[in-house]
Amino acid sequence: MNRARLFIPMAVFAVLACFLFLGFTLRDPHELPSALIDRPFPDFDLPILGKPGARATRADLVGQRRLVNVWATWCPTCLAEHGELSRIANETGLSVIGINYKDDPSEASRWLARHGDPYDYNIVDVSGDFGVEIGVYGAPETFLVDAEGTIRYKRVGDVNEDIWREELQPAIAALEALR
Amino acid sequence: MMLRVCAMLVAVACLLGASAIDGFDFSNPGLADRYRVLLSELRCPKCLNESLASSGAPIARDLRRTVRRLLEEGATDDEVRVYLQERYGDFVLYDPEFRMTNWPLWVVPPVLLLIAVVVVARVGVLRRRVPLTKREREQVARLLDDDR
Incomplete structure (x- = not known):
């Protein structure tokens, strides 16, 4: 009996070690659970990239299921995911709206000319204030917004083939099933 | 420097x-x-x-x-x-x-503290010196004498 009790500290340590191991490895601590899932995409009224004087509002966004992708020319991961975003826009016909985040608009236009433009249009958020409104803390971030303008899914980091297959496609299928 | x-x-x-x-x-x-x-x-x-x-x-x-x-x-x-x-x-x-989803965050530290207090208290009880009875004292004396 007393012998067995000697092992209690070791058992406690083992349990603690398991928890810490899982805590450090299972989940990327940089990835925050989004607070905005199932909430309406916020109101906005912002200029459209490359169209002087033109503005986009939330009303332009609703009515159709869309991906809203936050990107910038200073963001290397945005370039890395650009191919996959273009593929999604071309092959699935899903509407992709860009938010050009804390960027130089003329440079952004050049970037799109060079790398291709999968976006229906781009909203310009030079100050980053709209980014705060939708809880952006690093580019790229991608939202799936349903036809009612409700945010259904959010991806922080690049959208790649795996993310498309394992997360975005099922999220879209779930929306499809709801209808 | x-x-x-x-x-x-x-x-x-x-x-x-x-x-x-x-x-x-x-x-x-x-x-x-x-x-x-x-x-x-x-x-x-x-x-x-x-x-x-x-x-x-x-x-x-x-x-x-x-x-x-x-x-x-x-x-x-x-x-x-x-x-x-x-x-x-x-x-x-x-x-x-405090919310349903984050209750461990709030509950676990006080519970651990409570466990620690109980453990320390029990160890303290076990280690408290109890004066020897007369018989025990004689036994000790006998044993020590044997060594000489």
């Missing part, structure tokens, strides 16, 4: 960094104090364990600007906290409220 100079330079640099957030002039001096307190208890979403006050990340700068704007618009401290929490989740609050 060099090390000391370096340490002092770092300390001075930190002070300069801390004063950078005071650069805002508020329309009302009371707001500046609330602003400072709020920034120290809000966490930068990008930097794991830095407050908005101490972080140099661009997102922290944007959020400081947001907090300042909300205060100038007449928001209460709670409204500012809720505004950021709605957008960035509990992560931004260094002092999150």
